[in-house]
Amino acid sequence: QSALTQPPSASGSPGQSVTISCTGTSSDVGGYKYVSWYQQHPGKAPKLMIYEVSKGPSGVPDRFSGSKSGNTASLTVSGLQAEDEADYYCSSYAGSNNFVFGTGTKVTVL
């Protein structure tokens, strides 16, 4: 149950796009459609942003989008806004009733 690999940090100016990668294996990210992404502001509980690789929950701006290719999933935030500055975590089902989170990426809006 090794953590999924994410870049420690990513940044962009307001209005730009930023993409965060999440690399796993064929036993987790590559093997299932159950990849999700979470946003966490300091001192707050995580918030679901994307589920089943690319589906957006009600209430989440469509500036947030997800995709997957092989063992790597990605979250793209388009039209960056100040409030998007936060930590982002990916998560995947890993089979046999197990789940795994990514290492987390801190997104900075310049």
Add this chain to the structure above:
Amino acid sequence: EVQLVESGGGLVQPGGSLRLSCAASGFTFSSYWMHWVRQAPGKGLVWVSRINSDASSTGYADSVKGRFTISRDNAKNTLFLQMNSLRAEDTAVYYCAREISGAKDYWGQGTLVTVSS
């Protein structure tokens, strides 16, 4: 409105036990799979455990297997995490979360567990 409220955290000595609770409201608790997720101070999210809607199936992270037990009382809309043989590395904020399609769509505010002598 969906609400999840954790309780039961606190300071415990290494080797001790603690039972966390998560009170659910605003949805049909008995229809949903539920999770516990933890976050050590300044660190990332770590999945801990999952239980299905009727408590017939559970899963655990390797780091807690054999020490932690997840359970639920659907009549009382409450999720539990029994934590035994606690170690310093179990120190974290523990969140309960509701599952939809493999994702956690609602989270509680978390309860802090500190394992220290």
